[in-house]
Amino acid sequence: MDKNTPTKLKPFIFHGMDLTFHKSSQEAVGPCCFCGKDAHFYCNVSTGQFNCKSCHESGNGPSFLQKLIEYSLKATRLDDYKTLAAERNLTVESLKAFKVCKSIIDNCWLMPAFNEKKKVANVFRCFKNTDGDWKAYPTAGCKLHPVGVHLLQAKQQRVMIAEGVWDPVAVHGALTTTARRGTRLVKTMDAKASLHSTTGVIGVPGSGNFDEDWFRYVDGLDAVLLFDNDWPRKHPTSGKTTKSGWDGMNRIGKLAGDAKKQPSALYRIKWGRGGFTKDLANGYDMKDLVNDNGSVKAIGFIEKHLERVKLVESDEAEVGERVATVDPLARSNFKTLTKDFQKHLHWTEMLEDTLAAMLGVIVSTDLGGEQLWLRVIGPPGSGKTTLAECFSVCKEHVFSQSIFTGFHSGYTGGGKNGKASKKDASLLPAMNGRTFVVKDGDTLLTAPGRDRILAELRDIYDGTSRAQYRNRKSANYEGLRISMIVCGTDSLRELNRSSLGERFLDIEILGGEETQPYLDRALDNAYEKVVGSLTADKEDAEDNEVKTEDAATYLKRCVLGYVNHLKDNLTELPVPKMTPTMSIKLIALGQVLAFMRAKVNRDKEGMIARPRPELATRLVGQLTKFAICIALGMNKKTIDKDVFRVVRKIGMTTAEGFPLEITALLVSYVNGLSTKQIAAELNLAETSVKRVLIDMQELDVINRRERPNKSGVRGRALHIWKLDKGIAALWKKAEA
Numbered sequence: 001m002d003k004n005t006p007t008k009l010k011p012f013i014f015h016g017m018d019l020t021f022h023k024s025s026q027e028a029v030g031p032c033c034f035c036g037k038d039a040h041f042y043c044n045v046s047t048g049q050f051n052c053k054s055c056h057e058s059g060n061g062p063s064f065l066q067k068l069i070e071y072s073l074k075a076t077r078l079d080d081y082k083t084l085a086a087e088r089n090l091t092v093e094s095l096k097a098f099k100v101c102k103s104i105i106d107n108c109w110l111m112p113a114f115n116e117k118k119k120v121a122n123v124f125r126c127f128k129n130t131d132g133d134w135k136a137y138p139t140a141g142c143k144l145h146p147v148g149v150h151l152l153q154a155k156q157q158r159v160m161i162a163e164g165v166w167d168p169v170a171v172h173g174a175l176t177t178t179a180r181r182g183t184r185l186v187k188t189m190d191a192k193a194s195l196h197s198t199t200g201v202i203g204v205p206g207s208g209n210f211d212e213d214w215f216r217y218v219d220g221l222d223a224v225l226l227f228d229n230d231w232p233r234k235h236p237t238s239g240k241t242t243k244s245g246w247d248g249m250n251r252i253g254k255l256a257g258d259a260k261k262q263p264s265a266l267y268r269i270k271w272g273r274g275g276f277t278k279d280l281a282n283g284y285d286m287k288d289l290v291n292d293n294g295s296v297k298a299i300g301f302i303e304k305h306l307e308r309v310k311l312v313e314s315d316e317a318e319v320g321e322r323v324a325t326v327d328p329l330a331r332s333n334f335k336t337l338t339k340d341f342q343k344h345l346h347w348t349e350m351l352e353d354t355l356a357a358m359l360g361v362i363v364s365t366d367l368g369g370e371q372l373w374l375r376v377i378g379p380p381g382s383g384k385t386t387l388a389e390c391f392s393v394c395k396e397h398v399f400s401q402s403i404f405t406g407f408h409s410g411y412t413g414g415g416k417n418g419k420a421s422k423k424d425a426s427l428l429p430a431m432n433g434r435t436f437v438v439k440d441g442d443t444l445l446t447a448p449g450r451d452r453i454l455a456e457l458r459d460i461y462d463g464t465s466r467a468q469y470r471n472r473k474s475a476n477y478e479g480l481r482i483s484m485i486v487c488g489t490d491s492l493r494e495l496n497r498s499s500l501g502e503r504f505l506d507i508e509i510l511g512g513e514e515t516q517p518y519l520d521r522a523l524d525n526a527y528e529k530v531v532g533s534l535t536a537d538k539e540d541a542e543d544n545e546v547k548t549e550d551a552a553t554y555l556k557r558c559v560l561g562y563v564n565h566l567k568d569n570l571t572e573l574p575v576p577k578m579t580p581t582m583s584i585k586l587i588a589l590g591q592v593l594a595f596m597r598a599k600v601n602r603d604k605e606g607m608i609a610r611p612r613p614e615l616a617t618r619l620v621g622q623l624t625k626f627a628i629c630i631a632l633g634m635n636k637k638t639i640d641k642d643v644f645r646v647v648r649k650i651g652m653t654t655a656e657g658f659p660l661e662i663t664a665l666l667v668s669y670v671n672g673l674s675t676k677q678i679a680a681e682l683n684l685a686e687t688s689v690k691r692v693l694i695d696m697q698e699l700d701v702i703n704r705r706e707r708p709n710k711s712g713v714r715g716r717a718l719h720i721w722k723l724d725k726g727i728a729a730l731w732k733k734a735e736a
């Protein structure tokens with residue numbers, strides 16, 4: 001199916017309807033599948049409403065599926081069922097019961113999924129692929145739904161839930177031919193006396209697909225999960241071991257605990273120790289079990305290997321689910337990851353450096369030394385939200401929160417039967433050992449209880465946090481390891497030293513010199529939208545934030561794969577080497593940053609005390625750890641110039657302000673400049689510059705010298721500001 005196919009046409013095209021449509025037309029036209037009349041079937045592209053001008057069949061997408069099944073059932077012959085039954089090792093009676101039929105359009109086998117009103121909710125196309133394997137695909141554009149729901153009966157007390165579309169047919173065949181005589185299972189030809197009179201069966205589309213809403217079909221009944229015997233499989237990138245069938249049943253057990261409608265009891269088949277057995281083939285399923293053992297022995301095996309699943313409510317579970325919402329793509333190379341982004345974003349060196357810095361923060365959580373907290377600063381549309389969203393799917397290693405009012409909670413409600421919950425409602429247990437990502441940090445500036453939140457953050461940085469609640473409950477957390485990434489605009493700089501000390505380092509995602517490509521991109525895309533030539537699936541957006549779902553999901557999967565690779569193999573990655581030259585550069589950069597961030601405290605009467613910059617130990621520790629972690633994220637065996645370029649950018653962005661601008665300017669003018677000259681170069685008011693210069697002089701960053709008046713005209717000597725030799729030497733050492 002073409003990716004440009006309109007959504008409302010997808011069910012028709014999916015099932016083989018030969019419809020012709022043009023972008024300028026509101027209707028697609030083709031032969032009618034119900035009467036065979038050519039060019040008489042019309043379908044509205046926008047609504048999915050169809051009608052045949054010949055046989056007058058009409059309706060919408062769902063009613064098309066309903067009619068397709070009705071017509072196909074009438075056209076399917078007994079010989080067709082016998083052929084399929086022999087090939088799939090199923091009974092004709094069960095195939096008919098599930099209303100399996102041969103499509104009147106292209107002879108493909110169809111498996112309908114009915115809802116509780118016995119209306120078609122979805123239709124699976126079942127066929128052999130080129131390798132001879134049977135595949136079943138749900139109708140494009142339709143919501144997934146279990147098969148076999150229409151066969152459930154009010155008197156049934158138990159519902160078996162099989163995997164796929166063929167397994168429930170096999171189980172149905174076994175149930176309808178097996179009866180219970182006392183404690184024994186026996187074969188029967190009387191369906192009314194069979195186990196099916198008390199036990200139903202439905203099939204879900206795969207071990208990883210179960211919607212919480214489907215619990216309504218087993219509400220108040222015993223539910224039995226019968227997923228495949230899947231052997232452990234190690235993911236090639238993350239190295240994690242999974243067992244699809246067993247893991248799927250575990251997931252359903254967790255869902256059931258919170259579902260509004262729940263089974264009275266939940267059971268699962270336990271093929272062997274650990275949920276699988278190698279005595280049976282990998283992927284061995286219910287159909288195999290029935291075929292190999294017959295109905296009676298198959299049911300006996302199931303009953304013997306059932307294990308009850310405890311329904312766990314959310315109040316007993318951890319806050320902050322650690323299961324990824326997308327499947328990772330194998331990524332083990334930083335350059336490959338950047339190429340993924342280049343396909344979907346206007347990719348710049350600043351974006352690449354920001355990606356490397358964010359990866360460095362996430363890698364740092366498990367390592368000793370200073371905790372790394374990073375502010376990613378950029379205007380709206382610069383790409384920071386896209387990067388934050390990509391990292392937010394890495395739920396095992398990242399805790400993402402959009403809006404929060406604090407990190408502590410003494411709430412104890414929500415427990416079972418009105419009792420107090422045992423769950424710790426605070427965020428800290430879920431955050432610990434992960435990177436806390438805030439994609440819209442500007443909201444923190446206006447958050448209720450901002451001062452309290454900032455105070456809590458100061459404690460968290462130091463690895464401890466304590467709280468006393470009004471309900472006499474208290475919390476004491478020690479040994480916290482939480483790295484942090486906060487994305488926002490320049491407003492984030494309001495979180496200055498008075499708020500969080502020197503805890504945050506900064507990186508800017510967009511410089512003034514890089515704005516033109518973004519503006520060009522916005523103009524082009526706006527023009528294309530206006531003239532109507534921008535298709536629904538095109539990946540360009542008005543700015544640098546990914547808005548196409550497929551592109552956004554693809555990037556998330558790439559980032560998830562790479563983060564998993566880094567975290568899972570962290571102890572096996574080569575330790576980046578620190579050269580003597582790089583040690584000197586990092587120490588010098590930390591010292592420069594300490595001078596640039598130093599402040600002169602004054603009151604109405606003047607300077608309170610002789611100022612001095614902070615001892616740069618914390619800064620050097622932060623920058624050194626950043627260098628190591630960025631090198632790991634960039635697959636570097638040595639902390640080289642590429643790594644230091646990113647670290648230096650972080651340092652300079654963190655120090656951003658008038659002192660840094662003046663220092664950078666005086667580096668270029670070794671003979672010094674006057675106040676007036678500095679103000680002119682920086683396009684600032686002379687009075688503002690003068691105040692900063694005086695503070696910098698007090699900190700010994702600059703010195704003032706007099707230049708004799710040799711103009712021949714009466715006047716005072718000119719005051720020249722020059723960079724202190726020590727600062728100039730540090731600046732030179734810290735150059736990239």
